[in-house]
Amino acid sequence: MRSLLFVTSFVVATIGTQGGCGKNDQPPPPTSGSPRATPESGPSTRPAGGGAEGAPSEVAAAMFRDVCATCHGGSGKGDGPAAESLSPRPRNYTDPAWQASVTDDDIKKIILEGGQAVGKSAMMPAQAQLKAKPEVLAELVKIIRAYGPKK
Ligand code: HEC
Incomplete structure (x- = not known):
């Protein structure tokens, strides 16, 4: 630049x-x-959308903010700016029944393969590049779990 x-x-x-x-x-x-x-002077040189730089937790947090929250919302309730036009609506991560119904592996699978691959909405995009970054994937699962009921 x-x-x-x-x-x-x-x-x-x-x-x-x-x-x-x-x-x-x-x-x-x-x-x-x-x-x-x-x-x-900017806060960081981190590439948008979760580049290779930084700790996995930071990469995952940036990715959640830049990608997932567009639909799932910063609150995790499925009320991001792009959510309104979607049907079915993005998953509300704060729903205790949903949290209890899925395993961490279920969550990983839909993130890697997208909604369509697991019989859900094709609007839920696949992040196949995370196959090479299992640590980032695991951190995304943690972020999603953190919206659930406190244990
Ligand atoms: C373009 C909008 C969009 C984006 C971006 C998006 N999602 Fe989704 N997501 C959806 C929709 C819509 C569903 C609901 C699918 C359904 O119920 O059929 C969903 C569902 C899910 C589910 C729940 C699956 C289940 O068991 O019901 C998880 C977990 C999830 N998304 C994680 C993520 C993560 C992590 C990201 C970012 C890497 C992300 N999503 C980005 C739209 C999106």
Whole structure:
């Protein structure tokens, strides 16, 4: 990203000083894309959607927030922003009857293979890439279980 900004500001500065278009009555505006600018200060460099970086619990938490919560909601009640248009609605993780009816392996299977593979809604997407990240998968199960009744 920084190198792109660098190239962009270089091109702008070059065109501006050469004045090839004959309307060179203004100096090139100072750009915020200066190569000397300090990099944007952000909370982290973690790639969106759960990259390979970070502890499994962090990757899982980021993935839950960025992916799962869109449908299942930050509250776990199946009331995320995308939930309204879905039928059946995303699972409400806080439902004690549902929590009691599934094993951790059931939860892992639907996460890896998606709803359709287990006879449920195809709107529940598969995360097949987590087959290579069993630790992250296990952390997702923990997050889902944490919405259930306290033991
Ligand atoms: C596009 C919306 C959507 C996203 C994103 C989504 N889900 Fe779902 N999920 C659903 C729907 C809809 C169901 C209900 C399926 C049914 O009951 O037929 C469901 C059901 C489930 C279930 C319950 C399965 C059961 O036994 O009833 C689990 C567990 C689950 N999702 C986990 C996840 C996890 C973890 C993520 C993120 C990696 C995720 N979901 C992302 C829509 C979504």
